[in-house]
Amino acid sequence: MKRVIYFLVLILISSCSFFDSKQKRTQELINEELRHIDWNSVDSYPFFYSCDEAVTKDQQKICFEETLISHFEETLNDFEFTLTDKESETVDVIFVIDTLGRIRVSNIEKNVLVLDQMPEFDGVVTQSLKNLPKLAPAIKRGIPVNTKYRIPIQLKTN
CATH class of the missing domain: 3.30.1150 (Fusion Protein Consisting Of Minor Coat Protein, Glycine Rich Linker, Tola, And A His Tag; Chain: A; Domain 2)
Structure with a gap:
């Protein structure tokens, strides 16, 4: 029983870090995309x-x-x-x-x-x-x- 609880705790801890790394990667992708946008032009004029x-x-x-x-x-x-x-x-x-x-x-x-x-x-x-x-x-x-x-x-x- 202790092994099952230990296993569940281990899964919960690792899954939280998994989401953190996914969130961090998503933010990095967003930041990279923002750096490549030409902020001085528009796609269509008024x-x-x-x-x-x-x-x-x-x-x-x-x-x-x-x-x-x-x-x-x-x-x-x-x-x-x-x-x-x-x-x-x-x-x-x-x-x-x-x-x-x-x-x-x-x-x-x-x-x-x-x-x-x-x-x-x-x-x-x-x-x-x-x-x-x-x-x-x-x-x-x-x-x-x-x-x-x-x-x-x-x-x-x-």
């Missing part, structure tokens, strides 16, 4: 529902960019932004498209000159982004992911 989801990644990117730029041009052409300086000014609009396809302006990088002469600029740009057509988020390995974009807007002078 896309507007007016774009074709079934096209190649490059075509998705082109449709996304063209739709975004077209919308920006239409919206911003309705406003008269005037700079009195002799040079044109570039403003960078940084925004995030979240996992639900919602857009959030992260930052608008501009010169103090732009802020002084056009204090309403940030509000107009932010509203323009919020009025974009519905978007589907970017996809990475089958999972919706946040993506960050930077759009340069060149302002001309009179």
Whole structure:
């Protein structure tokens, strides 16, 4: 009887270490896989529902960019932004498209000159982004992911 109990205890002890080593190996495999993922690219770009989801990644990117730029041009052409300086000014609009396809302006990088002469600029740009057509988020390995974009807007002078 003692041998049976000793045998059962031995099996329990060895089975626990067996699971530990399996768990450790699984974690090692996960860590290895994570090291090989390119975190700077997505499998599919965010896309507007007016774009074709079934096209190649490059075509998705082109449709996304063209739709975004077209919308920006239409919206911003309705406003008269005037700079009195002799040079044109570039403003960078940084925004995030979240996992639900919602857009959030992260930052608008501009010169103090732009802020002084056009204090309403940030509000107009932010509203323009919020009025974009519905978007589907970017996809990475089958999972919706946040993506960050930077759009340069060149302002001309009179």
